[in-house]
Amino acid sequence: MKIVVLAKQTFDTEAKITLDSQEKINREGVNLIMNPYDEFAVEEALRVKEKHGGKVTVVSLGEAKAQDILRQALAMGADKAVHIVVDELEETDEYTTATILAKALSGIEYDLILAGWRAIDDGSAQVAGRVAEILGLPMVNMVIKLEVETGKAVASREIEGGYEVLEVPLPAVVTAQKGLNEPRYPTMKGIMQAKKKPMQKLTLADLSLATQEVAPKVRARKYFLPTPRVQGKIITGEPAEAAATLVRLLREEAKVI
Amino acid sequence: MAGGIWVYAENQNGKFKKVTFEMLGAGRQLADQLGEELCAVVIGHGVGELAATLGEYGADKVYVVDSPELARYTTDGYMLALSKLAREHQPAVIFLGYTVQGRDLAAHVAQRLGTGLCTDCTGVNIEDGQIVFTRPIYAGKAFVEAVFAEARPVMATIRPNALPAAEFQPGRKAQVIESSATFGAGDIRQVVREIVCQASGRPELTEADIIVSGGRGMKSAENFKILEELADVLGAAVGASRAAVDAGYVPHSMQVGQTGKTVSPQLYIACGISGAIQHLAGMSSSKVIVAINKDPEANIFKVADYGIVGDLFEIVPLLTQEFKKLLGKK
Ligand SMILES: Cc1cc2nc3c(=O)[nH]c(=O)nc-3n(C[C@H](O)[C@H](O)[C@H](O)COP(=O)(O)OP(=O)(O)OC[C@H]3O[C@@H](n4cnc5c(N)ncnc54)[C@H](O)[C@@H]3O)c2cc1C
Numbered sequence: 234m235k236i237v238v239l240a241k242q243t244f245d246t247e248a249k250i251t252l253d254s255q256e257k258i259n260r261e262g263v264n265l266i267m268n269p270y271d272e273f274a275v276e277e278a279l280r281v282k283e284k285h286g287g288k289v290t291v292v293s294l295g296e297a298k299a300q301d302i303l304r305q306a307l308a309m310g311a312d313k314a315v316h317i318v319v320d321e322l323e324e325t326d327e328y329t330t331a332t333i334l335a336k337a338l339s340g341i342e343y344d345l346i347l348a349g350w351r352a353i354d355d356g357s358a359q360v361a362g363r364v365a366e367i368l369g370l371p372m373v374n375m376v377i378k379l380e381v382e383t384g385k386a387v388a389s390r391e392i393e394g395g396y397e398v399l400e401v402p403l404p405a406v407v408t409a410q411k412g413l414n415e416p417r418y419p420t421m422k423g424i425m426q427a428k429k430k431p432m433q434k435l436t437l438a439d440l441s442l443a444t445q446e447v448a449p450k451v452r453a454r455k456y457f458l459p460t461p462r463v464q465g466k467i468i469t470g471e472p473a474e475a476a477a478t479l480v481r482l483l484r485e486e487a488k489v490i
Numbered sequence: 491m492a493g494g495i496w497v498y499a500e501n502q503n504g505k506f507k508k509v510t511f512e513m514l515g516a517g518r519q520l521a522d523q524l525g526e527e528l529c530a531v532v533i534g535h536g537v538g539e540l541a542a543t544l545g546e547y548g549a550d551k552v553y554v555v556d557s558p559e560l561a562r563y564t565t566d567g568y569m570l571a572l573s574k575l576a577r578e579h580q581p582a583v584i585f586l587g588y589t590v591q592g593r594d595l596a597a598h599v600a601q602r603l604g605t606g607l608c609t610d611c612t613g614v615n616i617e618d619g620q621i622v623f624t625r626p627i628y629a630g631k632a633f634v635e636a637v638f639a640e641a642r643p644v645m646a647t648i649r650p651n652a653l654p655a656a657e658f659q660p661g662r663k664a665q666v667i668e669s670s671a672t673f674g675a676g677d678i679r680q681v682v683r684e685i686v687c688q689a690s691g692r693p694e695l696t697e698a699d700i701i702v703s704g705g706r707g708m709k710s711a712e713n714f715k716i717l718e719e720l721a722d723v724l725g726a727a728v729g730a731s732r733a734a735v736d737a738g739y740v741p742h743s744m745q746v747g748q749t750g751k752t753v754s755p756q757l758y759i760a761c762g763i764s765g766a767i768q769h770l771a772g773m774s775s776s777k778v779i780v781a782i783n784k785d786p787e788a789n790i791f792k793v794a795d796y797g798i799v800g801d802l803f804e805i806v807p808l809l810t811q812e813f814k815k816l817l818g819k820k
Contacts, residue, residue, distance in 0.1 A: 246749075246768045248628070248631075249631075250631040270749070327606075327607065328606055331601065354627060355609075355627050359593070359596065359607055359609060360597075362565075362598050366569075367601060373565075391590065392590050393696075396685075396688075397682055397684065398683040398685075399680045399682055449639065450606025451606035452636065452638075452639060453635070454634075456632060456634050457632070458631075459630065459631070459632070459633060459775075464792050464793070464797075465796055467791065472798075473808055475798045476798070476808035476811075479796055479798060480812040480813055483757065487757075487778045487796070489756045489757040
């Protein structure tokens, strides 16, 4: 079973977001991590491999630093990493990202492509779907249980108010939702071995993609920070009295009941 | 006049998702300003009767794609139906809800149509003749305003509960246009084997007006009963922090936060939740936040509009009693 995982480096979940002098998101001094949903995807790929044999290739598009998450995936047990290095692209959108990833994938063999269902930075939840569309593959989104058999996958995916079980032929694209598994931590041995595993670096030129082919369809015009919430009233008094006051304020002052 | 402003009217069990009416509200304004028609699209099987409601919420035209193959949602089936319709009628704008179905469908259709997609939008405006979308990034810790280059149609998914719903005008009629969809073998590759509903009878978290949420402070799965009792009095949904999910008190589908659901209710009542940044990320756009926590230093109080410092096991049942009195329930 040849499995490809798409993974992205994102800001740490604790990161405080500020704007820089150009009114763009300030990237200075922010801790970077593997997108949490992509960790589930890497873990699932390793589990499928452990059961069926095969190879796991992790692919990431990003700046030079993105190699850290590829190393992490290799240390977890992936076999190979492909890093599409793209510092030069100043504006991207999901169309851009998907076009580049799909092009890189066209040079790789796969039976299954796994990805996180969304990245926690832009929350866009569309790159995997676009990649599936470009490659002509069926997709199952937000999967919480996956079983791979010869030529097909049976996946349970989260829907509002429950879940549904779908069957799709392979190759297919599957995105991971929390609940799919518990990602393992890299072991010391894994980290040592990762250093010897192949990490391929590619540029847009290597993929023969011209800048205009990856021009974004949507452009960011302005970034801003939300107005911070301010602390409201602390209601004091005996519990019964406080509860009564709160209910009254929610009706009369906040008008939400 | 171009092909109109389209709203994908997502229906489940014969009812539209609430975000459908919110999109019709935003769509109506755009349609009026741009001199376009407001069109709704209904896809499914046996859904023709639903069309009338959409007229009453402002749609001028309703496209209905009805086919037995579309009885259940599949990515391929719905993607083919919606992209075919869009190719035929060339809409200027397509809105879908940022729901499980809407975002799956939107990504595929956008790629099929070779256009962009703004996801999870909380604002839609026209500025300098262009449609400007506002959407949260970094789980609401920042926002971006985005515009489309030349790509058409302009596509966006809209966050539920973020925009005001369209006005209901009983008896208002839309022109209904029936459209067909035929599928060849292998067109729909996802086979639905089973749908399991774990329906609680309570509203969906992402569309609920009121959410009662519990954290590690709930201490056990059984204790969530006191939140459910409060929720039932208020017609609210029940949510949870990741700590409560990880401790196994409730399923992940109830998690609110950066790696859970993003919610924007009118009222969010956080019980025994410390207010970690990842939790705030999922609920800080709530209109009114109430916190009940025994630790006066808890972070949640920094964002709460109203707070009670105390033991939730004492306070929550008292609140339930008070709301019952107020709402005249037994
Ligand atoms: C990658 C990543 C993603 C994450 N994503 C999410 C997410 O999506 N959602 C999320 O919620 N968290 C998320 N977290 C976890 C987050 O950092 C916190 O650990 C979590 O939110 C804490 O949950 P809690 O507030 O319920 O628990 P705690 O922090 O343990 O707080 C429990 C609170 O209950 C109070 N309490 C206890 N007993 C009582 C009582 N009897 N009466 C009143 N108050 C009481 C305590 O004073 C305390 O404030 C994420 C973390 C990481 C690293």
